[in-house]
Each structure stands twice: as C-alpha cells, then as structure tokens.
Amino acid sequence: MPPAAHPEPPAFEPRRFETSASHYLTGRPPYSQRCIARVAQISGLDSHSRVLDLGCGPGPLAHAFADYAGEVIGVDPEPEMLRIARENAPANTWWSQGSSNDIGSQLGQFRLVTMGRSFHWMDRVDTLRRLDGMIEPDGMIALFHDRHLEVPENRWHKAYKDLLDGYTPESARQTHRRPGWVPHASVLLGSAFSELEEVAAIDLRQTGVETLVERAFSMSSTSPARLAGRGDALAQDIRRTMAAFAPQGTVTEVVATVALMARRPVANA
Numbered sequence: 001m002p003p004a005a006h007p008e009p010p011a012f013e014p015r016r017f018e019t020s021a022s023h024y025l026t027g028r029p030p031y032s033q034r035c036i037a038r039v040a041q042i043s044g045l046d047s048h049s050r051v052l053d054l055g056c057g058p059g060p061l062a063h064a065f066a067d068y069a070g071e072v073i074g075v076d077p078e079p080e081m082l083r084i085a086r087e088n089a090p091a092n093t094w095w096s097q098g099s100s101n102d103i104g105s106q107l108g109q110f111r112l113v114t115m116g117r118s119f120h121w122m123d124r125v126d127t128l129r130r131l132d133g134m135i136e137p138d139g140m141i142a143l144f145h146d147r148h149l150e151v152p153e154n155r156w157h158k159a160y161k162d163l164l165d166g167y168t169p170e171s172a173r174q175t176h177r178r179p180g181w182v183p184h185a186s187v188l189l190g191s192a193f194s195e196l197e198e199v200a201a202i203d204l205r206q207t208g209v210e211t212l213v214e215r216a217f218s219m220s221s222t223s224p225a226r227l228a229g230r231g232d233a234l235a236q237d238i239r240r241t242m243a244a245f246a247p248q249g250t251v252t253e254v255v256a257t258v259a260l261m262a263r264r265p266v267a268n269a
Contacts, residue, residue, distance in 0.1 A: 009123045012099065014077040016121075017057070019225040020218045021080040024058050027214030029146050031060060031116065032201035032257035039112075039199055039259050040068035043140045049111040052134070054100060054127075055118025059085030059093070061144060065114065066090035073107060075099075100127040103134065111136050116144040119184055128191040141193050143184055143260040149202065153252040156245035160212060163241050167234050168221045184260060193262035200258045207253045209242045 017024075045051070045068040053062040056074030058081050066072045071092050076082055077099045086095055096107075100122040113131055131141065148154045188196055213235045216222045224231050245251050 010121060012077075012101070014099070016220050017078045017223070018080055020220060020223040021058060021078060021084055023214045023217040024081070025060065025084065027211060027216070027218040028060075029205075029207075029215075029253070029255045029257075031064065031144055031146070032203050032255075033064065034203075035144075035199055035201040035257040035259055036061070036064045037068075038201070039114075039142050039261065040065065042197075042199065042261060043112045043142070044138075045069045045111060050108065052103075052107065052110045052113045054103065054113060054115050055121065056085060056095075057081045057116065057118070059089060059095075061114045061116045062093055063090060065112070066093050069111070075103065075107075100130070103127075103130050105133060107134060109136055109139075110134055111139045112142060113139075114142045114144060117146075119143050124184070124187045125191070128187070128193060132192045135193075138263070141188075141262045143262075144257065145260075146255050146257050149254045149256055151254050153204065153254045156242060156251045157253075159241055159245070160238070163237055164216055164219070164222050164234075167216075167227065167230060167237075169226055169228075188260070188262045191262075192264055195263050195265045197261050198258060199261060200256050202254065202256045205253045205255065206250045208250050209239055209246050210249075212242060212251070213238050 045065070047070045049069040051065045051069045051072045053059070053065070053072060053074045056062050056076045059074050062072045062074040062085065071094065073094045073096060074082070074085055075096045075098050077097065079097060082095050082097055113135060135141070148157045185196060188194060216234055216238060217224055217231065220226070222234065227234060242251065
C-alpha cells in the first residue's frame with residue numbers, strides 16, 4: 001500500500017540553479033556511460049523512440065540518450081541551464097523551458113522519461129500522475145543519481161562533505177530537512193509505475209581538486225548566490241582541506257551511477 005501522506009515538496013524556485021549552471025558539467029561526477037547504455041537496452045530504445053529528460057539541467061543525460069533514441073526533449077525551468085544544454089547538442093535534441101508542473105499531453109508520448117538528481121525537487125505524486133498519461137504502455141521512468149562508496153579510495157569524501165555542510169546557509173538546510181521524507185522507491189510503489197528495478201555501474205576516476213571546487217559551486221546549497229560573497233573562502237578551504245588527500249592535485253574517486261527504473265506492472269496472462 002502507498003504511504004498515507006507525503007511531505008510537501010520544496011517551494012518552487014525557478015532560478016534556484018541560475019548561478020550553479022556554469023559549474024555543473026565541470027563539477028558534478030559524470031553519469032556512467034555503461035549505466036546509460038544498460039538503461040537504454042532495458043527500456044527498448046531504438047531510432048523511433050522518444051525520450052523526455054525532465055529537470056535536464058545542462059543536458060548530460062539528454063545528450064547521452066540522443067545516441068540511443070530518435071528524439072530527446074529536455075525540460076528545465078532555468079534558462080541558463082538550457083543555454084548550456086543547447087551548446088554542442090546532438091541534432092535530435094530539443095529543449096523547453098518549464099518544470100514538472102508544465103508537462104502534459106502537449107509534449108506527446110515517450111518511451112522513456114529520465115530524471116537526473118531532479119525528482120526530489122518536484123511534487124512527486126503529481127509528476128507521476130502526469131507522466132502516466134505521457135509514457136507508452138510499456139515505457140519506463142529512470143531516476144538517476146550517484147553515490148560515493150565507502151571504500152578507502154573515498155577517504156577524502158567525508159572531509160569534503162563536512163566542509164560544504166559548514167558553508168551551507170540555514171535557509172538551504174531547511175529546504176533539505178523535510179520531516180517525514182518518503183524515499184523515491186516508496187512513492188513509485190504507490191504510483192502506476194510500481195514495478196521497480198535498479199541498474200548500477202561503478203567507476204574509478206582521478207578527480208582534480210579544482211573540479212571539487214566547481215562541484216561545490218554546482219550545488220544549490222553552496223551556489224555562488226547562496227554563498228553571498230563567501231565563494232572565494234570556500235574555494236580556499238577546499239584546496240587546503242584536500243591537500244592532505246591530494247598531494248599531486250587529484251583525488252581517487254569511486255562513484256556508483258544508479259538508475260532506479262520503474263514501469264507499469266504487466267498484467268497476468
């Protein structure tokens with residue numbers, strides 16, 4: 001049975017990522033191409049398929065899935081994200097400014113809907129209801145996120161996270177502290193898309209300290225706008241803290257790209 005209630009989604013701020021946009025592609029861990037290929041295979045994409053990337057940001061997923069589909073539409077409320085997404089975009093991609101509150105039948109039908117680190121910003125129940133009328137009968141949803149494994153190679157990550165937490169304004173902390181938070185899987189289990197599976201790929205990378213500076217600025221909680229003039233101080237603190245872990249200027253990073261896939265249950269024959 002679905003949970004009795006869901007916490008309210010965070011207040012919609014259409015320009016939340018305005019000052020983060022230029023740091024996103026250089027800072028965030030890239031999604032594993034192996035995981036993307038596996039999702040494309042499971043969802044049955046081909047040259048006739050349409051993909052919707054909801055909350056597309058600067059378009060990393062939309063660009064990647066363009067190799068597997070006939071058409072990809074990226075939707076995001078932030079104009080600067082879309083400006084970056086359009087740069088060097090594949091010819092079969094299209095871009096639309098809007099949020100999950102704007103999607104509907106006017107966009108057509110889709111084989112696959114992807115969301116990369118964006119579903120938590122939405123009214124998840126309402127979004128799934130809308131998608132139920134937009135996804136093909138045997139189509140799928142794929143929620144992408146990444147996580148750092150608890151392995152020795154990632155020993156630097158706690159110090160990095162603790163440092164960013166110390167710079168996070170209280171207003172941003174309140175946005176993420178939502179009592180009664182229901183995990184995505186539980187929300188999906190209470191929706192039309194209740195048949196779930198996870199796909200994951202683990203990658204080991206060498207990541208520069210300057211990339212970690214960019215990563216901090218790509219976060220909504222430590223964006224340049226949120227930091228209100230403390231950006232230089234945070235950058236220097238990151239360099240200072242990471243020096244113990246990165247004597248050559250890079251850290252070893254082990255990141256899992258995880259896709260939670262959801263489809264409608266197949267009726268018993």
